[in-house]
Amino acid sequence: MMTLFVKLFIKNKNEVSNPNVKKAYAALSSVVGILLNLFLCIAKITVGFFSNSVAISADGFNNLADAGTSLVSFLGFKIAGYGGGNTHLFGHGRIEWIMSIFTSIAVLLMGIKLAGDSAASIASPDSPVFSMSALAVLLVSILVKGYMFCYNKRFSKITGSETLKATAADCMSDSLATAAVLISTTVSYITHLEIDGYCGVLVSAFIIFAGIKSLWEVLGRIMGQSADQEMAEGVLQIAESYPEIIDVHDLMFHDYGFGYFVISMHAEGYRKHSQQLYIAANQIAYDLKQKFHCDSFIQVDYVLENKTLKDSLMKQIYTVLNEFSDEIEISNFRLIESGPYINVVFDMVYPAKLQKSEEDICNGIKREIESENSKYRTVIKGIIRRERLHLHR
Template sequence: MIKLIIKKFVKNYNDVENKYVRESYGILSGILGILCNLFLFGLKLTIGLIMNSIAIISDAFNNLSDMGTSIVTILGVKMSNSLPDEEHPFGHGRIEYISSLIVSFIIMLVGFELLKSSVDKIRNPEEVIFNPILMLILLMSILVKIWMFSYNSYIGKTINSSINKATAADSLNDVIATSAVILSTVIQRYVNAPVDGFVGVLVSLIIIYTGFNISKDTVNILLGQSPSEETVEKVCSFIQKNEYIIGIHDLRIHDYGPGRSIGSVHVELLDSLELVHAHSIVDKIEKDIMSQTGIDIVIHVDPVGKVSKI
């Protein structure tokens, strides 16, 4: 279904390296997230108030926070495509990572607030009013989150979006959380204990853990983590397959946002090569790497008199 929606609303959807296509993907996923989460918030809040369940109400506000993250997703994607300027010559792609960080903070904040409410519910338990019809509706709401996990995973992989991958992980945790809420509400009927409050605590801890993991991964990128071994091997293979290259060292790759990697590397060429010839060699390698990997790399030539052992 998501593929049909993408074909309908994303122009040139196959050109995922194009920043405007990426923007269309991000806006589409954000709008879908807003609509789905707003629907789930209203549905669960109504059910939670009728049944007097803190666990269900907590789950509702979890969906409301997800709606907020969808809004942040749209803003992040739009801002990350802003043109480079004098103060930001490499563009604004890292705004997408900052957006992911904001998403993680919102998730953790909601988790802590729900944890506080759930603990209060344990200390001062109240009767949960069981309603089988409302429970069936709540059970069906899980299907919405499963679909949201599916489309965010697909878009995240398609355009390599940290925001969508984070949202997909959050949607999967929402499925687990809602399932636990439903189970606790059923159990509450048969035991004389504040199960509703304890499950509320469990749900809030899941939410906090999800936010922490998202923030940890995003901070690593913003701090300049090393490129993956796969990326290093791919770049090195493009360089080494050229017959004139004797050695490679000092490869550096910097991530300025999805699809915006800039790097530099030193290559060794025989000092007997003419300058124009050496320039044409590295120029071709730079263009090949850019076209095949999307990495804008600058190659520095080190002339050597003999084959390097490095």
């Protein structure tokens, strides 16, 4: 069905790197999600009412919440589709992330309320009435939610949308939760055990978990995440295809939502190739625009190759580092020409326990290096090394 809708409603459907195509996929997913969730909501609440099943009714209200989530997501996608202007130069794509926060909170609140209703059902249980209609609606729900999981998962990969990714996870949770309701209804009918309320709590737990997971993922996106490895490799492949560029550092992806981002990097080469380097930088920017539909900022750095000087400076730096800890490492060390100055650039990787000492360490290195020669300038990027917890017996 979704394949047919894609053919009917999405122009240039194969140009998945185009932000407009991404938005069309996201909007289509939301509209179909609204319709399918409303269908399941009406069916479950009706069957739950006549079969006296709190769990089935709770599952129906969960579908109503999902329909509301899809509606809010759809509105967010539409707002995100507006381009940049004088006020918001990079467009409105991040509005989708904000919408995702509200929808995640709404899912959490719905789960908490349903948990309370289910707890009340445990305290005062009513035996659900088993019927073929209840069995049928639950089986249909499992199949529909499984189908929704598949197309939302597929579309989330196409669009890079956190909302659709969270929706896919929610659909899987719903499918498993509905399976639990089906089991409770069947077991109650066969054994006469009052487990309906307990399964309602289980359904609520799935809803709460899905809400927390969705909220965590979108907050991670807002805080800033590492670039997709495949995309980063694609960018580096383009940059390093130009022989004048000997290395690339500080590659960053500035994500503004819905496939629009700005790439920045330092492209390094030798001063004797300065003209070729600037031509290459302009060509790389054009290549990135064509392939990823993004803007880019490329700074050209002139590398100074002097092994004797590098070794001498490294020795001085480690002398300072060892005063603080022997757990600090240096990476990406290079010397960059900057007019009359030489920039001593490197990454300093240190354990989390030294975070408060980072400024003191950097100042110590700066004094050691720059006091020797006023033309030296230190550019240090501190990186905290996160240690994994290992349990030993």
